[in-house]
Amino acid sequence: MVExxxxxxxxxxxxxxxxxxxxxxxxxxxxxxxxxxxxxxLEMSLAAASKHIKLLERAGLIEREIQGRMHLxxxxxxxxxxxxxxxxxxxxxxxxxxxxxxALLHAEDRAAGKPTRKPxxxx
Amino acid sequence: MVExxxxxxxxxxxxxxxxxxxxxxxxxxxxxxxxxxxxxxLEMSLAAASKHIKLLERAGLIEREIQGRMHLxxxxxxxxxxxxxxxxxxxxxxxxxxxxxxALLHAEDRAAGKPTRKPxxxx
DNA sequence: CATACATTCAACCTCATGGTTGAATTTAAT
DNA sequence: ATTAAATTCAACCATGAGGTTGAATGTATG
Numbered sequence: 669m670v671e672x673x674x675x676x677x678x679x680x681x682x683x684x685x686x687x688x689x690x691x692x693x694x695x696x697x698x699x700x701x702x703x704x705x706x707x708x709x710l711e712m713s714l715a716a717a718s719k720h721i722k723l724l725e726r727a728g729l730i731e732r733e734i735q736g737r738m739h740l741x742x743x744x745x746x747x748x749x750x751x752x753x754x755x756x757x758x759x760x761x762x763x764x765x766x767x768x769x770x771a772l773l774h775a776e777d778r779a780a781g782k783p784t785r786k787p788x789x790x791x
Numbered sequence: 792m793v794e795x796x797x798x799x800x801x802x803x804x805x806x807x808x809x810x811x812x813x814x815x816x817x818x819x820x821x822x823x824x825x826x827x828x829x830x831x832x833l834e835m836s837l838a839a840a841s842k843h844i845k846l847l848e849r850a851g852l853i854e855r856e857i858q859g860r861m862h863l864x865x866x867x868x869x870x871x872x873x874x875x876x877x878x879x880x881x882x883x884x885x886x887x888x889x890x891x892x893x894a895l896l897h898a899e900d901r902a903a904g905k906p907t908r909k910p911x912x913x914x
Numbered sequence: 915c916a917t918a919c920a921t922t923c924a925a926c927c928t929c930a931t932g933g934t935t936g937a938a939t940t941t942a943a944t
Numbered sequence: 945a946t947t948a949a950a951t952t953c954a955a956c957c958a959t960g961a962g963g964t965t966g967a968a969t970g971t972a973t974g
Binding site for chain 1: 949950951952953
């Protein structure tokens with residue numbers, strides 16, 4: 669069904685690396701839209717929007733149902749799962765930093781009334 | 792401290808959209824590495840690897856500590872957080888599909904002994 | 915000081931992106 | 945049968961990615 673090969677991951681991250689395309693996905697999360705509808709609010713030609721859509725399609729993030737002369741695009745978030753899983757492997761790293769920051773802040777809170785004490789420095 | 796503007800998100804996703812760079816991050820998750828060490832296992836020139844590193848740096852994903860003639864690179868996963876948060880907004884969509892699939896499989900399991908019954912189709 | 919090492923810089927190549935415009939295609943409506 | 949609408953296609957342009965090579969830079973080391 670859905671493929672999780674590395675090149676798919678490439679395509680997904682690449683597709684997400686553009687604000688126009690992220691905005692498109694955001695609107696498709698509410699409802700399916702035609703190419704014209706997707707392009708309407710954008711300050712670019714229809715052809716340009718069409719290219720963005722093709723890129724999203726290539727990444728598997730949208731699916732197109734051709735209804736007569738109009739093409740209905742609907743979100744398929746599934747490929748994002750792979751991206752999320754990839755990121756999850758790094759979650760502990762930024763959590764670590766956040767917790768450090770947190771500890772630092774609390775240490776300063778505790779030191780508020782007392783003679784200024786700097787956060788302990790790691791050996 | 793850490794910025795979460797859209798262009799930063801662009802840079803992060805773009806940086807992740809390349810297997811060479813993802814591999815670099817993977818190795819930096821184990822330990823800090825010099826530019827040369829990062830480049831060593833790659834089948835490309837040092838200059839090419841250096842460019843990848845610069846791109847990762849631009850996205851804030853690695854930080855460079857210059858120690859004499861060697862540059863030590865260390866992972867900074869923090870900017871990935873923004874990417875994760877963005878993706879999280881879409882999690883329910885793929886979860887939805889996964890649950891549908893799951894339900895479908897269970898329905899087929901239950902129908903295994905009985906006369907073939909197709910999964911109910913939504914109105 | 916001379917030399918080797920770690921890295922970047924600069925110039926170049928090829929190809930993909932992101933945008934344009936105008937023509938072509940397919941389908942719907944009059 | 946025309947005409948209008950929805951979309952893509954093709955050609956073009958500017959810019960950036962990803963790679964190369966060779967020279968330049970800064971730093972250790974004999």
